[in-house]
Amino acid sequence: MQPRRKFIKTLAGLAAASTARSFAEPEPNLRPPEKPKGFPTMWVGAVTATGGVVKTKIPPGLNPRLLVREAGGEPLIFKPEPLLDPSQTVAIFRLEHLRPLTDYQCTLEVKGAPASFPPAMVRTFPPEGQPANFAFAFGSCARTGSQHEVFNTIARKRPAVLLHLGDFHYCNISRNDPRSFRAAWDTTLSSTTQGALYRNVPLAYIYDDHDFGPNDADKRSPARPASRTVYREYSPHYPLPAGDGDAAIYQAFTVGRVRFILTDLRSERDAEKTPDSPAKSMLGAAQKEWFKRELLEASRTHGLVVWGSSVPWIGAKGSDSWQNYADERRELCNFIAQHRIKNLCILCGDAHMLAADNGTNSDYSDSKKLRIPVLHGSAFDQGGSLKGGPYSEGTYLPKGKDGLFGWVEVEDDGQRVAVRFTGRNHLDEVKVNLNFEIA
Ligand SMILES: [Fe+2]
Known part of the structure; x- marks a missing residue:
């Protein structure tokens, strides 16, 4: 597990890159296979008509929240599930009460401030x-x-x-x-x-x-x-x-x-x-x-x-x-x-x-x-x-x-x-x- 201080620094270091890029654009600095660049941000699955799961790497104790927002709407706020195993390094956000066929932007908040990497997108x-x-x-x-x-x-x-x-x-x-x-x-x-x-x-x-x-x-x-x-x-x-x-x-x-x-x-x-x-x-x-x-x-x-x-x-x-x-x-x-x-x-x-x-x-x-x-x-x-x-x-x-x-x-x-x-x-x-x- 990364030390907490280093993790926060990594988030801050990515702040500039976080907002402008959308998924549709190729990310810069494509490198050959076997040499990945970056770090795990968020990933999405278990989507249904009314929900889904967003996962991310978070050291325990940072009180993360996920702000889930459709265009022009107020955010729904989700907290991570309790850890089943103390060695777990992944935070799991289980989204519910969403509307079918709707795009939601999911922004991670750590210690009350938006995290720096790009938001995840969920289309139900x-x-x-x-x-x-x-x-x-x-x-x-x-x-x-x-x-x-x-x-x-x-x-x-x-x-x-x-x-x-x-x-x-x-x-x-x-x-x-x-x-x-x-x-x-x-x-x-x-x-x-x-x-x-x-x-x-x-x-x-x-x-x-x-x-x-x-x-x-x-x-x-x-x-x-x-x-x-x-x-x-x-x-x-x-x-x-x-x-x-x-x-x-x-x-x-x-x-x-x-x-x-x-x-x-x-x-x-x-x-x-x-x-x-x-x-x-x-x-x-x-x-x-x-x-x-x-x-x-x-x-x-x-x-x-x-x-x-x-x-x-x-x-x-x-x-x-x-x-x-x-x-x-x-x-x-x-x-x-x-x-x-x-x-x-x-x-x-x-x-x-x-x-x-x-x-x-x-x-x-x-x-x-x-x-x-x-x-x-x-x-x-x-x-x-x-x-x-x-x-x-x-x-x-x-x-x-x-x-x-x-x-x-x-x-x-x-x-x-x-x-x-x-x-x-x-x-x-x-x-x-x-x-x-x-x-
Ligand atoms: Fe294979």
């Missing part, structure tokens, strides 16, 4: 259960502390939410040491481009292997307790059905009539090298039960269900993907077929590529009647890797300095949901696309 979602048109971004995989321009590109497009499907950093931590995980978060949030993005666009994030533990990590990772506990401290996550502390991080949320389901495919998974069998699981028993219940309920009550899988779904060979949990993949497909779930699409991380499949290649059920669109929108900042497939709409690997992401526009008239996916690079050029409709 459309009302739950009502048809709404909106766009969201998704992707995964960025070098530790990446300052890639792609993060500015995403911020400029103002998605309702950014789904980050893992490899937030590549620290590959294999020790059960919360300080290592906190340092990894601090490095990532200190990137000027990522910091500005997460201050202005709600983040919905699940880890994959490199940010959960070592490469290809599973539930046996010695780092598991620290990883899952520090996730709860730093990530502005939605409510976690598995509870507090050292537990899985699966979660779900709603925008309009679209249900997003994010699974934890690392911390409960059996070893990949175990021979495939009905008992071998990537989800673990408790999460699988929750997932099936969510799928069933959401498919009945929502127009579209979006499942974020941190690893590729389609494929017959290769490693670290669903193909090595083929019995469980078939079980899930049979469940989807049996319950006639027809409004699901899958978003995948891990593979450093853009790709789309219209449902031709994604069905592993016994009936062979499913058509589940599958979308890939990676990597934010990594060299290319082709995984799984085939993909009906093709693939695109990053070229040169490409930073890649997925962009999804949803148009919902209450009867029919039209989805337009485009896989893009940091110049916002479209490389892969797929349109589909659910009626």
Whole structure:
């Protein structure tokens, strides 16, 4: 933890830079990856139609407040939640009683004076259960502390939410040491481009292997307790059905009539090298039960269900993907077929590529009647890797300095949901696309 005096000095030193820059402008002094500049300011997530969570790094005892104001309005004042753990270094502000589809400027106040860094911005979602048109971004995989321009590109497009499907950093931590995980978060949030993005666009994030533990990590990772506990401290996550502390991080949320389901495919998974069998699981028993219940309920009550899988779904060979949990993949497909779930699409991380499949290649059920669109929108900042497939709409690997992401526009008239996916690079050029409709 920083000494208090140094922290206040840091805030004061940033005062001049605090006001003029908006999220839409590229921040100056972009530096190469692995050399982040700055320090963690504020980051936003768990947004709903009426609330959200803002997190920031604050040493205890500074009595911070968050002033949350819509244009021309009086500020709402929020105090941080009490610390659960005395070693916690993150202050958590839980916003409530906000209005749907409204922009709020969130200014941190420390010891009665406005803090110096730029305010966070929260745009609340459309009302739950009502048809709404909106766009969201998704992707995964960025070098530790990446300052890639792609993060500015995403911020400029103002998605309702950014789904980050893992490899937030590549620290590959294999020790059960919360300080290592906190340092990894601090490095990532200190990137000027990522910091500005997460201050202005709600983040919905699940880890994959490199940010959960070592490469290809599973539930046996010695780092598991620290990883899952520090996730709860730093990530502005939605409510976690598995509870507090050292537990899985699966979660779900709603925008309009679209249900997003994010699974934890690392911390409960059996070893990949175990021979495939009905008992071998990537989800673990408790999460699988929750997932099936969510799928069933959401498919009945929502127009579209979006499942974020941190690893590729389609494929017959290769490693670290669903193909090595083929019995469980078939079980899930049979469940989807049996319950006639027809409004699901899958978003995948891990593979450093853009790709789309219209449902031709994604069905592993016994009936062979499913058509589940599958979308890939990676990597934010990594060299290319082709995984799984085939993909009906093709693939695109990053070229040169490409930073890649997925962009999804949803148009919902209450009867029919039209989805337009485009896989893009940091110049916002479209490389892969797929349109589909659910009626
Ligand atoms: Fe990755």
